[in-house]
Amino acid sequence: MTTGAAKARSEWEAPVEDGEAILWPEAGELIRQTRENHALLGSADGVFIQNIALSELRARAREWLGHREGGQLLIATGHQVELLHPGVWAKDVVIDALAGRTEGAAYHVAVDTDSPKHLQVRLPGVSVSVTDDARLNVAAWSGLLRSPTTGHLQALSSIAGKASAQWGYQPLLGDFLAAMKGAGAGRASLAEALTQAMQEMNRRLGLRQRAVLAGPMWGAEPYLVFAHHALARAESFAQGYNAVLMKYRQENGIRSGGRPWPDLKVDGDRCETPFWLDDVSAGERQRAQVVRKRDRWVLELKGGGGLVLDEGAEGWRAAEQLGRALAQSGARLSPRALMLTAFVRLLVADQFVHGIGGGQYDRVTDRMISGWFGVRAPAFSVATATLLFPTAVGQRRVDVRPLTEEGRRLRHGWADTEKMRVERQIAAAPRRSGQRQELFRLMHRRLAEAMERREYKEWERRMEAAWRVSEEQEGIFDRELFYLIQPAERLRKLIGLYDRWIGQARG
Secondary structure (H helix, E strand, O other): OOOOEEOOHHHOOOOOOOOOEEEEOOHHHHHHHHHHHHHHHHOOOOOEEOOEEHHHHHHHHHHHOOOOOOOOOEEEEEEEOOOOOHHHHHHHHHHHHHHHHHOOEEEEEEEOOOOOOOOEEEEOOEEEEOOOOOOOOOOOOHHHOEOOOHHHHHHHHHHHHHHHOOOOOOOOHHHHHHHHHHOOOOOOEHHHHHHHHHHHHHHHOOOOOEEEEOHHHHHOHHHHHHHHHHHHOHHHHHHHHHHHHHHHHHHHOOOOOOOOOOOOOEEOOEEEEEEEEEEOOOOEEEEEEEEEEOOEEEEEOHHHOEEEEOOOOOHHHHHHHHHHHHHHOOEEEEEOHHHHHHHHHHHHOOEEEEOHHHHHHHHHHHHHHHHHHOOOOOOOEEEEEOOOOHHHOOOOOOOOHHHHHHHHHHHHOOOHHHHHHHHHHHHHOOOOOHHHHHHHHHHHHHHHHHOOOHHHHHHHHHHHHHHHHHHHHHHHOOOOOOHHHOOHHHHHHHHHHHHHHHHOOOO
């Protein structure tokens, strides 16, 4: 396992080598920025969200999570509910190390309101869904899915046991599946079971972060204040949002209007907002929209109803009204990407740890926070790592590209000077002439002869063998396999690496 290194922002790239890890900024700066974020946001008495001081709203949001104040730092990360690969799991390792170094608390926000993905238990040569819920590929968000039945977990355990018997080491996957069963097979939601089981496995590895589901947070008063603030100022928000997206695309040479996210549509008296409107009972969602009536925006709700949104309303009262209206219509407002991260960074965390993709896109969030919310964006951090399948360690990955080029030369390079001479004759011959056709036939005969030569036949044998090995290696060189197919000792080495970086840093 290599030691890895801290990376500059311009060098955020997923590590290639087994055991490599990145941390940005370097550990001492990370500690300093975390304390600076805490001071910045905790004293933001002059920044108001729906007419409540950010510092007050932030204290209430952290209280809702059960976090004690008294100066204790809150270190957070978040990810969709899925079978995390080691690069994503590295964020949990970092928040634990940083919380330990600063005597803070670490929280993992498990986002159960995003669409389901990466829910296949993938082993080299095998891929099985982690749940037997038939809605796996159609559910609007992962929180709708049921946890696997006992029978399905038993089948998964059997498949994993047979596969691991050939690996020469003991993975943690079997323990994880047992933890899934203990989390309430067939009774709890898949999001609850997965989150609880992975947290249990992290505890066994020595990590101490607390995992919380995002869904319940979207019904809490601090979040509803935050959401009402953006809804009541929908046109202003959409204009700012679209402007920073356009600038980001220009700066990064992005031509697609859908990256990193689509613009918010503003059409006369109708405006799209950065939220999903979830019909909880039907399990359906749509983009939340507001319509202008006189001088107010109105949130459209099921059944033709709506809630009038008042910019001047006192925040807690506005949150109460929004929560009541949503409950009466069986709806929930789930934040889309930028708003989810902005909420956690502004109202919850003193430090938010991203992966590479999230870090790149949070440059857009930074601009929205400073330009629209009116407060300097708190610094964030980036971490990821690579742990290949253990049997890949020490192997050299087969690269078929040089062989492919060699084959092309063997097929088309017969007597190069002669080939070039014939090509010139073809170019000079009149189009559709008998001379030109005869020259083409000559070239094709020569090409066919080249493919019958001993050198070419030998190349075919080497190419076939290389493809066979490449296909066998495809699974073991995949850095996105579930982290718990690793043995405990390899995961603990990665924990030790980040512990040394952060624990020994000055800050």
